[in-house]
Amino acid sequence: EGEESEGNDTCMICFEQWTNTGEHRVVCLGCGHLFGASCIQKWLSERKHCPTCNHAAKRRDIRTVYACNLVAVDTAE
Numbered sequence: 001e002g003e004e005s006e007g008n009d010t011c012m013i014c015f016e017q018w019t020n021t022g023e024h025r026v027v028c029l030g031c032g033h034l035f036g037a038s039c040i041q042k043w044l045s046e047r048k049h050c051p052t053c054n055h056a057a058k059r060r061d062i063r064t065v066y067a068c069n070l071v072a073v074d075t076a077e
């Protein structure tokens, strides 16, 4: 129990994977932690901090993340 992978693609509120679109699409807070949109919106309607690191957060700090477009760009020349 509790040994499921705490990978980078799992919402820490509901412990299910987020998606690229829809209610549970991936979003982040100012601290950089990622959540499903529907989960963090509900969470922040009741609390004022990140569920992962307790950094102060408000619903307006929620940022959409376009996960499918996240590509590491090598800027070294």
Ligand SMILES: [Zn+2]
Pocket (backbone or CB within 6 Å): 011, 012, 013, 014, 015, 016, 024, 035, 036, 039, 040
């Ligand atoms: Zn969730």
Ligand SMILES: [Zn+2]
Pocket (backbone or CB within 6 Å): 029, 031, 032, 033, 050, 051, 052, 053, 054, 055
């Ligand atoms: Zn955080």
